[in-house]
Amino acid sequence: MKVFITKDKRAGSQKAFDLMQQEMENGAKVFGLATGSTPEVLYEVMTESDTDFSDITSINLDEYVGLSPEDPQSYRYFMEKHLFSKKPFKKTYVPDGLAEETKESERYNKVIAENPIDLQILGIGTNAHIGFNEPGSSFDSETRKVALVESTIESNKVYFENEEDVPRYAFSMGIKSILKSKKIILMAYGKNKAEAIQKMIEGPVTEDVPASALQNHPNVIVIVDEEAGSLLNR
Numbered sequence: 163m164k165v166f167i168t169k170d171k172r173a174g175s176q177k178a179f180d181l182m183q184q185e186m187e188n189g190a191k192v193f194g195l196a197t198g199s200t201p202e203v204l205y206e207v208m209t210e211s212d213t214d215f216s217d218i219t220s221i222n223l224d225e226y227v228g229l230s231p232e233d234p235q236s237y238r239y240f241m242e243k244h245l246f247s248k249k250p251f252k253k254t255y256v257p258d259g260l261a262e263e264t265k266e267s268e269r270y271n272k273v274i275a276e277n278p279i280d281l282q283i284l285g286i287g288t289n290a291h292i293g294f295n296e297p298g299s300s301f302d303s304e305t306r307k308v309a310l311v312e313s314t315i316e317s318n319k320v321y322f323e324n325e326e327d328v329p330r331y332a333f334s335m336g337i338k339s340i341l342k343s344k345k346i347i348l349m350a351y352g353k354n355k356a357e358a359i360q361k362m363i364e365g366p367v368t369e370d371v372p373a374s375a376l377q378n379h380p381n382v383i384v385i386v387d388e389e390a391g392s393l394l395n396r
Contacts, residue, residue, distance in 0.1 A: 163363060163376065165384045167391045171351045174385040175203040178283070178347050181383060183213060185281045185345065192219045194282035194340070195245075196293075197237045200349050201283055202244060209248040216250050219277050223284075223293040223340075225257035226329035227307060233259075235321060235329075257333035263307045266333060270305040274339050282343035286350050289313050290358040290373040294334035301375050303336030337375050345381045348373070353389040360393035 168174040182193070195201070208215070222237060231238035238256040246254055255273050258266055284292050289311065295303060296311045308331065310318075315328050322328045340346070350359050362373040363384065369375075376382045 163382045163384055165363065165386065165391070165394070168385060168387055170387055171200075171203050174349055174351060174387060175201075175207050177385050178204050178349055179207045179211070181347060182208075182281060182283075186213070186218070190280035190344075191217065192221065192277045192280050194279040194284075194335075194343055195220050195222050195241065196283050196285050197222065197224070197240050198285050200285035200351065204283070204349070205244040208245060213249075216252060218251050219253045220246075220251050220255065221274060221277060221279060221335075222254075222256040224332050224334040225259045227259050227331035227333060228329055229259040231256070231258075235327075257305070259333065261333075267305045267307065270333065270335070271339070274305070274335065274342070279343040280345065282340060282346045284340070284346060284348040284373075286348060286355060286358050286362065286373050287314060288317065288354050288358055290361055290371045292337070292340060292348070292373045292376075294332040295337050295340075295372045297370050297372060299337055299369060299372050301337050301341075301369060301378075304339050305333060305335050307331055308334050337372060341375060341379050343379075345383070346376060346379060347383045347385065348376065349385045350390040351387045353392065355386070355390040356393045359384070359386055359390050360395075364395060 225237045229236040294308050318328050361371045367374045367377050
């Protein structure tokens with residue numbers, strides 16, 4: 163892993179965008195994308211740029227089960243709002259939160275197989291989940307319906323008006339699928355991510371720390387601010 167420590171989220175997002183542009187210049191055609199507060203500024207930088215993404219295919223990591231694409235809390239809605247409506251892509255894939263579990267898992271695994279991801283953007287949960295691969299997720303997992311743990315539900319409450327509206331399940335790209343990406347950029351900002359970052363980079367590789375699987379990938383770049391990187395020993 164290569165680690166970059168930046169002064170803040172804006173600087174980290176600019177670094178990620180510069181690396182994204184380099185990959186496009188080297189022929190990248192498929193991006194794996196994430197949602198949530200971590201990549202929001204990256205998408206701002208992308209939309210503010212003159213870069214043309216109309217030849218790029220995007221594949222998102224996950225989607226809440228039970229939410230339609232038109233639901234303001236869905237990840238499809240998030241992506242349309244923050245990126246796709248402002249920067250046209252060749253093709254955009256997000257799991258269908260209303261689809262039947264087995265059929266949607268098979269469909270999405272096929273999408274990933276037919277569009278090998280050149281560059282995957284990741285965030286990380288406070289419990290070191292990537293995508294919605296919670297602690298205990300198999301490193302051999304592919305796209306599937308997953309149950310969200312209490313800490314993830316707690317973190318997601320801020321986005322919903324009522325606690326009972328927070329989804330308990332999601333479709334998520336699996337760890338095996340993520341690791342097939344040719345290059346991975348993981349971003350993390352803030353002190354609440356420091357422990358997860360330290361375990362991911364310096365701890366043992368274990369399914370109890372899903373992001374530690376990235377230690378087995380040959381081409382991972384980690385971008386953190388000083389707070390998120392504060393517990394790193396080297």
